[in-house]
Amino acid sequence: MRRLADGKGNHIPNGPVGLPIIGSFPFLSHYPELTLDYWAKKFGPLYSIWLGDQLFVVVSDPLIAKDLLITNGNIFSSRKEMFIKSKTIFHGRGITVMPNDARWRRHRKIANSFLNGQFLDDHTEIFDYEAKILVRELFRYGRAGTEPLNPQPHAGRCSLNAMLTIVFGIRTDTLEHPLVGHALRLSREFMNCTGPVSNLVDFVPLLQRLPNSLTNRAKKLHKDLVDAYGGMINEIEERMNNGQDVPSLSREDLAFMIGGVESTASIVQWFSAIMPSHPDIQEKAHAELDRVVGRNRLPTVDDEKDLPYVRAIIKEVERCHNPFWLSTPHVNTEDYTYQGQFIPKDTVVILNTVYTMHHNAERYSDPFKFNPDRYLNDHTKSSESTRLANVMERDHWMFGAGRRICPAITVAEHELWLAISRMLWAFKMEEAPGEPIDLKEYDGLSGRSPVPFRIQMIPRDHS
Numbered sequence: 001m002r003r004l005a006d007g008k009g010n011h012i013p014n015g016p017v018g019l020p021i022i023g024s025f026p027f028l029s030h031y032p033e034l035t036l037d038y039w040a041k042k043f044g045p046l047y048s049i050w051l052g053d054q055l056f057v058v059v060s061d062p063l064i065a066k067d068l069l070i071t072n073g074n075i076f077s078s079r080k081e082m083f084i085k086s087k088t089i090f091h092g093r094g095i096t097v098m099p100n101d102a103r104w105r106r107h108r109k110i111a112n113s114f115l116n117g118q119f120l121d122d123h124t125e126i127f128d129y130e131a132k133i134l135v136r137e138l139f140r141y142g143r144a145g146t147e148p149l150n151p152q153p154h155a156g157r158c159s160l161n162a163m164l165t166i167v168f169g170i171r172t173d174t175l176e177h178p179l180v181g182h183a184l185r186l187s188r189e190f191m192n193c194t195g196p197v198s199n200l201v202d203f204v205p206l207l208q209r210l211p212n213s214l215t216n217r218a219k220k221l222h223k224d225l226v227d228a229y230g231g232m233i234n235e236i237e238e239r240m241n242n243g244q245d246v247p248s249l250s251r252e253d254l255a256f257m258i259g260g261v262e263s264t265a266s267i268v269q270w271f272s273a274i275m276p277s278h279p280d281i282q283e284k285a286h287a288e289l290d291r292v293v294g295r296n297r298l299p300t301v302d303d304e305k306d307l308p309y310v311r312a313i314i315k316e317v318e319r320c321h322n323p324f325w326l327s328t329p330h331v332n333t334e335d336y337t338y339q340g341q342f343i344p345k346d347t348v349v350i351l352n353t354v355y356t357m358h359h360n361a362e363r364y365s366d367p368f369k370f371n372p373d374r375y376l377n378d379h380t381k382s383s384e385s386t387r388l389a390n391v392m393e394r395d396h397w398m399f400g401a402g403r404r405i406c407p408a409i410t411v412a413e414h415e416l417w418l419a420i421s422r423m424l425w426a427f428k429m430e431e432a433p434g435e436p437i438d439l440k441e442y443d444g445l446s447g448r449s450p451v452p453f454r455i456q457m458i459p460r461d462h463s
């Protein structure tokens, strides 16, 4: 253990001793969440690590998360300009990579107005429609439960279509539409290139000047994103110049096409991967759905309050497998001393969510068990839960915290509710014979999606 201090003798949070130049990077290249969890147990809920020349503090406790990111949100709401994500892929332009300045505040205001309130009410039919198509396609491609299928591209297309409709006013009409595979690959590649602690190139400036495969991938990704969506943006601008009424979110930000696709799709994938090994949980959900909704119509957004068990299943999937296991790091714009521990300006603050905060036995008993019952007395939507004064009662931290919290929580909740409640309503989900599902492995460098799998989606009836 090292005891760090700045020139004035201020103590920086303790943490592991790293290697010269690269710091703790080699310990985080494989399953970083396990190492970060191990260090949380060893060094406590606020510890520091160095990656190259960058100081990180890792937060593993809800109360500290609240004190730093929420109560001191005026200080802890900026972003580090990461070489790969901010400079190479986004060219500094996505809302998610912008530092806390006037430009970010302007984008955030627009995002908030588009993703909530009236706009959302006016667009619920989009999510409703896409979730219906999802169920129909799962039925069709699974040949009414007789053929195993991988739900991943279907869940991906459902999220992709929702985002394409909101942002560009278009959608894909089949799974075979070339944009589906292309957009899902780009989303996945973005996730895989931008793990918060996975890119040494981000933290060792010398590497940024040398040719390396990650920078090449990031450059290619930037070009592919511009090729895929740039034309649509230009077309939107042209239509606006001609005085047509068009969705104007696209003028502001392409980040929605990234953040809004793989994230929700990944929860649906984890849900599909988990359900086959929990027939008892499916049975309870089916009973609740049949009692409240019946067999003559699909569940709707309005049914959510009356289907606590289905909601609890969704929250439990989110607790166990939130797509951003280390959230999106924040940065503090001023020096700050927290309970005697000095956090110098420009420190990167990581919320160590899924493995440590979401598996804290004091908050979630028997934390490694998939147990929706733990949420049965939680009557909040996640968008409401993020506003609870007592953060120990918050359902989970999947959407981040403070001023940078995901602006699309309600959108994500609507999408997930409609997709998952309808999949449960329509199907019994079983493992395909001889194809066990591996819930330990995932695709990416810090969480996100399960490795590809196939399941049998057996219709509960054929209407």
Ligand code: HEM
Pocket: 095, 096, 097, 108, 111, 115, 255, 256, 259, 260, 261, 263, 264, 267, 322, 323, 324, 327, 328, 329, 330, 398, 399, 400, 401, 402, 403, 404, 405, 406, 407, 408, 409, 411, 412
């Ligand atoms: C399950 C689905 C989703 C999850 C788990 C998720 C999670 C997150 C997280 C953890 C952050 C960073 C929060 C922080 O810095 O504290 C974030 C930011 C963001 N999310 Fe989401 N998100 C989801 C869905 C969406 C959707 C559907 C959209 C678009 C419609 C979206 C758009 C954004 C944007 C634009 C930001 C950047 C906000 C900023 O930096 O000010 N997200 N999200």
